[in-house]
Amino acid sequence: MNRSRPxxxxxxxxxxxxxxxxxxxxxxxxxxxxxxxxxxxxxxxARFDLxxxxxxxxxxxxxxxxxxxxxxxxxxxxxxxxxxLVWANEQGLxxxxxxxxxxxxxxxxKYVSLVGDYSVCSQACPHRPxxxxxxxxxxxxxxxxxxxxxxxxxxxxxxxxxxxxxxxVLEATCTACGxxx
Amino acid sequence: xxxxTNRDRSRTPGSARYLVTCALLALPMLGQALNxxxxxxxxxxxxxxxxxxxxxxxxxxETGLQTVIGRLDEQQKLYGDSKxxxxxxxxxxxxxxxxxxxxxxxxxxxxxxxLPAMEMAVNxxxxxxxxxxxxxxxxxxTPWTLQELLIGEGAARKGAERPALRGRSGxxxxxxxxxxxxxxxxxxGQVNSSLAVIASDIYLDMQETSRLIARTREEISRATxxxxxxxxxxxxxxxxxxxxxxxxxxxFGDQDDAAPLAAPPATxxxxxxxxxxxx
Numbered sequence: 113m114n115r116s117r118p119x120x121x122x123x124x125x126x127x128x129x130x131x132x133x134x135x136x137x138x139x140x141x142x143x144x145x146x147x148x149x150x151x152x153x154x155x156x157x158a159r160f161d162l163x164x165x166x167x168x169x170x171x172x173x174x175x176x177x178x179x180x181x182x183x184x185x186x187x188x189x190x191x192x193x194x195x196x197l198v199w200a201n202e203q204g205l206x207x208x209x210x211x212x213x214x215x216x217x218x219x220x221x222k223y224v225s226l227v228g229d230y231s232v233c234s235q236a237c238p239h240r241p242x243x244x245x246x247x248x249x250x251x252x253x254x255x256x257x258x259x260x261x262x263x264x265x266x267x268x269x270x271x272x273x274x275x276x277x278x279x280x281v282l283e284a285t286c287t288a289c290g291x292x293x
Numbered sequence: 294x295x296x297x298t299n300r301d302r303s304r305t306p307g308s309a310r311y312l313v314t315c316a317l318l319a320l321p322m323l324g325q326a327l328n329x330x331x332x333x334x335x336x337x338x339x340x341x342x343x344x345x346x347x348x349x350x351x352x353x354x355e356t357g358l359q360t361v362i363g364r365l366d367e368q369q370k371l372y373g374d375s376k377x378x379x380x381x382x383x384x385x386x387x388x389x390x391x392x393x394x395x396x397x398x399x400x401x402x403x404x405x406x407x408l409p410a411m412e413m414a415v416n417x418x419x420x421x422x423x424x425x426x427x428x429x430x431x432x433x434x435t436p437w438t439l440q441e442l443l444i445g446e447g448a449a450r451k452g453a454e455r456p457a458l459r460g461r462s463g464x465x466x467x468x469x470x471x472x473x474x475x476x477x478x479x480x481x482g483q484v485n486s487s488l489a490v491i492a493s494d495i496y497l498d499m500q501e502t503s504r505l506i507a508r509t510r511e512e513i514s515r516a517t518x519x520x521x522x523x524x525x526x527x528x529x530x531x532x533x534x535x536x537x538x539x540x541x542x543x544x545f546g547d548q549d550d551a552a553p554l555a556a557p558p559a560t561x562x563x564x565x566x567x568x569x570x571x572x
Binding site for chain 1: 422423424426427430431432433434435436437439440441443444489490492493494496497500565566568569570571572
């Protein structure tokens with residue numbers, strides 16, 4: 113009995129070491145945002161990470177990609193982001209509506225802040241300050257997408273002008289609609 | 294507030310003949326505008342006629358006031374040049390001040406006489422436009438279709454010619470209405486998008502003008518009484534100067550605020566990328 117004890121201890125130790133090694137959790141994705149200046153490389157890194165467990169950080173990846181694209185602004189970048197968002201939709205990371213909204217918020221001239229099915233009097237006028245605030249924020253995103261990423265000042269100026277005109281027309285229309293009950 | 298100089302006045306096209314000529318020139322365009330009726334009806338003929346009428350009433354009032362305001366400017370200059378400020382006891386200064394006061398009363402009389410017609414014309418036009426804007430833009434449009442209207446169909450493909458917005462002051466009242474009339478009447482086949490902006494601009498301008506006129510009317514009787522009292526002392530009050538400046542601002546515009554509301558139109562240089570996600 114006593115002679116068998118050292119063997120038992122050694123066996124237990126070996127087993128413990130083996131179990132210990134096996135129970136080290138598999139390394140999850142680090143979800144480290146893409147680095148560098150190359151948009152194509154950053155896009156493929158982002159795709160890989162987003163389909164291997166980092167989908168919760170989609171927004172942060174998207175922002176980083178925009179920041180990288182700012183380093184080499186050109187009209188073709190718009191298509192890259194469109195393809196990326198279509199891919200995100202196909203992977204189930206974003207719904208079609210979310211993909212559309214995100215694309216148009218940054219690269220469209222029209223304002224997704226103005227989406228709505230009810231009349232201007234009943235939908236936009238009761239919340240006009242908030243609507244304009246949202247549009248202003250969206251204009252800042254368009255500045256990044258259209259001007260800094262896509263190098264498309266004409267589209268950005270159209271968006272800017274649309275904001276000014278909408279502000280004026282909403283002021284007049286909401287005054288004409290009168291106070292809402 | 295900036296006052297109008299003689300040079301400013303001499304630059305302004307100042308005769309009824311000018312208005313008539315403009316109206317005659319605009320009539321064929323109006324015909325075109327009516328033939329190619331826009332899908333939103335912001336400017337039916339009645340509203341156009343009201344705008345024209347308001348311009349005529351404003352012109353009439355300006356013509357009546359121009360002489361007396363010119364005289365006021367000269368008298369005020371003489372008062373300043375004679376170093377009368379702080380020297381009110383001087384008989385010469387008192388005389389200038391009384392003459393100035395008389396001109397001021399004359400101006401108030403003319404205003405009291407003409408303003409009701411002006412107010413009525415402005416309010417009638419404003420109410421008509423209000424109804425059209427409420428119906429056509431407020432009730433028939435969603436926020437999304439409103440922006441589609443503003444951006445204009447096909448605006449992404451061709452550079453749309455848009456009217457330069459001139460803000461809500463900086464011109465004589467009559468010239469403003471004359472310009473409105475021409476803008477709308479000339480808009481022809483363009484441009485529901487521009488019409489919505491023009492209608493909004495005119496409507497807000499009229500609301501502001503209407504408020505100013507109402508305030509001025511309220512002030513006139515009080516100012517008249519005050520000035521009748523001041524006549525016995527021969528002084529120029531700051532209030533007098535303010536009222537004159539206010540009248541000038543309404544009628545002849547304030548050049549300091551003449552900045553345009555929006556940037557110049559943008560044009561598309563080359564073919565746009567169209568994403569499948571494009572809204």
